[in-house]
Amino acid sequence: MSKKQNQQKNDWDRSGLPGWTYHSEALFDLEAEELFRRRWQFVCHVNELSKIGSFKTIDRVNERGFVIRDQTGKIRAFHNLCMHRGSRVIGEPEGTCKRAIFCPYHGWSYNFDGTVRGIPNRDTFGDVDFSQMSLKPLDMEIWHGLIFVRFKGSDQKSVSEILARFHDETSLYKIDQMVPVEGSEWLDVLDANWKSVRDVDNEGYHVPQAHPALFDLYGQNYEDEPYVEGTSRSIGTFNVKPSKKWSVRSYRKILEKNNWLKLPKLQSCSWVYMGMFPNFVLGFYPDCVIYYYEYPLSANKTIQQGGVLRHKKETRANRLARYLSGRIDRDTAKEDQMLVVWSSEAVKSSAFSGICLSDLESGVKTYHDHLRELLPVVTMQEEPKEKPLSQVNSSLLK
Numbered sequence: 001m002s003k004k005q006n007q008q009k010n011d012w013d014r015s016g017l018p019g020w021t022y023h024s025e026a027l028f029d030l031e032a033e034e035l036f037r038r039r040w041q042f043v044c045h046v047n048e049l050s051k052i053g054s055f056k057t058i059d060r061v062n063e064r065g066f067v068i069r070d071q072t073g074k075i076r077a078f079h080n081l082c083m084h085r086g087s088r089v090i091g092e093p094e095g096t097c098k099r100a101i102f103c104p105y106h107g108w109s110y111n112f113d114g115t116v117r118g119i120p121n122r123d124t125f126g127d128v129d130f131s132q133m134s135l136k137p138l139d140m141e142i143w144h145g146l147i148f149v150r151f152k153g154s155d156q157k158s159v160s161e162i163l164a165r166f167h168d169e170t171s172l173y174k175i176d177q178m179v180p181v182e183g184s185e186w187l188d189v190l191d192a193n194w195k196s197v198r199d200v201d202n203e204g205y206h207v208p209q210a211h212p213a214l215f216d217l218y219g220q221n222y223e224d225e226p227y228v229e230g231t232s233r234s235i236g237t238f239n240v241k242p243s244k245k246w247s248v249r250s251y252r253k254i255l256e257k258n259n260w261l262k263l264p265k266l267q268s269c270s271w272v273y274m275g276m277f278p279n280f281v282l283g284f285y286p287d288c289v290i291y292y293y294e295y296p297l298s299a300n301k302t303i304q305q306g307g308v309l310r311h312k313k314e315t316r317a318n319r320l321a322r323y324l325s326g327r328i329d330r331d332t333a334k335e336d337q338m339l340v341v342w343s344s345e346a347v348k349s350s351a352f353s354g355i356c357l358s359d360l361e362s363g364v365k366t367y368h369d370h371l372r373e374l375l376p377v378v379t380m381q382e383e384p385k386e387k388p389l390s391q392v393n394s395s396l397l398k
C-alpha cells in the first residue's frame with residue numbers, strides 16, 4: 001500500500017500476532033496440518049526433471065514426497081514411502097532412477113507410474129495382492145513450468161486459480177522455458193519461527209535501513225501491495241538517480257543496453273515479486289527469475305530455501321547481469337536472516353510487549369489476516385491451555 005493511499009486511513013490494528021504464536025509447539029502442529037500439508041508446496045521446475053526417471057524429493061513437516069518423469073515423459077508425484085515397511089523409496093534429494101525405483105531397505109521396486117514392479121522373495125508374502133500396493137500419489141499441479149504438490153486434500157483452489165491474476169505478467173518472462181541455474185539452489189537453517197521469515201519478507205519498510213544494495217537499486221520506488229486472497233505482489237522500479245555501488249551501477253548499465261525478453265518498459269527496469277500463501281515467493285528480474293520459500297522444522301527452527309532460473313540461451317551480458325543481481329540478493333538474504341532471528345528471539349524476552357506496524361508494513365498485517373481467518377486461535381492473547389489448541393481453533397472456526 002502506498003503512503004498516499006494510507007494517509008486517508010489510519011484505523012487498523014497495528015499490533016500483529018501475539019508473541020506466543022511464535023514459539024508454541026501446539027500451534028506449530030496445527031500450522032503443519034493446515035498450512036503445510038493442506039496447501040500447495042513448490043517442488044521444482046519441470047526442466048530439472050530432464051530425463052526419464054529424473055526425480056526431485058520434497059520434505060515438509062513429517063511428510064515426504066517426490067516428483068518423477070515417467071517413461072511417457074509425464075511428471076508424476078508420490079509420497080516417498082515404501083508400501084512394505086515405510087522406508088523412503090528415494091533416499092537422494094535429486095537424481096535419476098535407471099529402470100525403476102528401488103527401495104533401499106529390502107529392494108522392493110516400483111515402476112515410474114508407482115505400480116509395484118518386483119518383490120524379492122515374493123513367495124514369502126502369502127496371498128498379498130501387490131497390485132494394491134502402488135505408491136500413494138500426491139496432488140500435483142504444474143503452473144508455468146513450476147511443479148507444486150499437496151500432501152493432503154483441502155478446499156484450497158488450484159494453483160492456476162490462485163495465481164490467475166499473475167498469469168499475464170508471468171507469461172512475459174517465459175519461465176516455463178527457463179532452466180535451473182546449476183549450483184544456485186541454497187538452503188539455510190534458521191533458529192527462528194517460520195512466521196518471522198514471512199514477517200520480514202512481507203514488508204519493504206526496512207529496505208532503506210537494512211539493505212544498502214537493494215536500496216541503491218530501487219529503494220526510492222518500492223511498493224508492497226497487500227496480501228489478497230492468498231497472493232501478494234511487490235514491485236521495486238529502479239531508482240531514477242544513478243546508483244552509488246559499482247555492482248548495482250554495472251547491473252543497471254547492462255540492463256539499459258539489453259532487453260532479452262522484450263519486456264514492457266516497467267518490467268524492463270523493475271524487480272517484481274509475487275507471493276502465494278503461505279510460503280512461496282517468485283522474484284521476476286529482467287535477467288532471471290528467482291524463487292524462495294520457508295517451512296518449519298519445529299516452532300523455533302525453520303528451513304529457508306531458494307534458487308535461480310535462467311533463460312536457456314543466455315548471452316554473456318545476461319550471465320553477467322545475473323551474476324550481479326545474485327550478488328545483491330545474497331547480501332539481502334544475509335541481512336534479512338539476521339533480522340528474522342532477532343524478531344523471533346524478541347517474543348521470548350520479558351520486555352516484549354507486542355509490535356507496532358507502520359502503514360508501510362500493511363503486507364504483514366494482511367498476511368496475518370489470512371492466518372487469523374484460517375487459524376482463529378491466533379487471535380487469542382494467551383495460548384489456550386485448558387483444552388487442546390486444535391480443539392479451541394475448531395470451535396472458533398464454527
Ligand code: FES
Pocket residue numbers: 082083084085086087103104105106107108
Ligand atoms: S521398506 Fe521398502 S522394501 Fe522394505
Ligand SMILES: [Fe+2]
Pocket residue numbers: 200201206210211332336
Ligand atoms: Fe528484507
